[in-house]
Amino acid sequence: MTRPLKLIQIGAGSMGGALLKAWAEGDLLDKEGSTVVDPRPSVETETLCQDSGIALNPSADHAYDVCVLAVKPQQFPSVLPQLSWPSFGETLFVSIAAGTTADEIAMLLKNQADSPRVLRVMPTLPAKVRRGVSLLARNPALSAEDEQIGEAMMRAAGEVHWCADEEELDRLMGVTGCAPAFFLRAVEGLAKAAEEEGTSPEAALAMAKETFLGTAALLDADGRSPSALREAVTSPGGTTAAGLASLEEDGFAQSLPKAVRAAYRRAKELAGA
């Protein structure tokens, strides 16, 4: 892939806005030839479009290399058939939605394009700072160039992992797409614990957040596995061992696999929503 991409993005909310920021900051896009559509764009999106030259809610039509579908899965049945850009002939559709399958999307787009090619991607919110992890699902309907384009887009926002198919993507989305919320829930929980011990809310959040960030930085820099680093924190017969034992008593070992399976079940429910 050598040429900058002309992109149209439908939806620039939480995740769409994060990806847009990563793409606008790099050299992946032909920004003057790209467009964002969102009926109520955030101030951040308005500013980003103004600064980068990306068009926001224009009335004029262009031809686009890629159309990113970034509305909620529940909005797909109403939004996709209404897309009114007639220049979708050769466009690759990239969906970031949980659950909704490539076949369902192609059906919803049947009035917009003949045999639409759909790549399903599951990004993560840290894409906003180019530290995302994106799952991409192989699809026999895609060409090698489609795969290259999809991979280049998601690499501009962090790491990529190709899944053999959509089923694998749905099974793994809890480990990637949802997991930032799981980690952040742990930060919230630790901050609450500090508050319960009499610390001010600001100091409680600061210590929980910095401990989380420091641990992530250590994991990144140190070279040891998470298990080895956990053991390095856990002095034999000490306080961490007591805390970990309490977590295990509460079923901690099972709770994350259970959460990943709950996300998968919800993805299946959202397919066809």
Ligand SMILES: NC(=O)C1=CN([C@@H]2O[C@H](COP(=O)(O)OP(=O)(O)OC[C@H]3O[C@@H](n4cnc5c(N)ncnc54)[C@H](OP(=O)(O)O)[C@@H]3O)[C@@H](O)[C@H]2O)C=CC1
């Ligand atoms: N949030 C995340 O971390 C992740 C989300 N995803 C996927 O990303 C997608 C978007 O999720 P998220 O960003 O969280 O949701 P948001 O609700 O934040 O974003 C959706 C955006 O689409 C806008 N929108 C609604 N109708 C239209 C329309 N007709 N045309 C254009 N834009 C429209 C919404 O506007 P309004 O709010 O005014 O309705 C909103 O700004 C989902 O499919 C989700 O599964 C995937 C991975 C991670």
Ligand SMILES: O=C(O)[C@@H]1CCC=N1
């Ligand atoms: O909650 C959701 O459904 C989306 C997909 C993964 C993260 N957020």
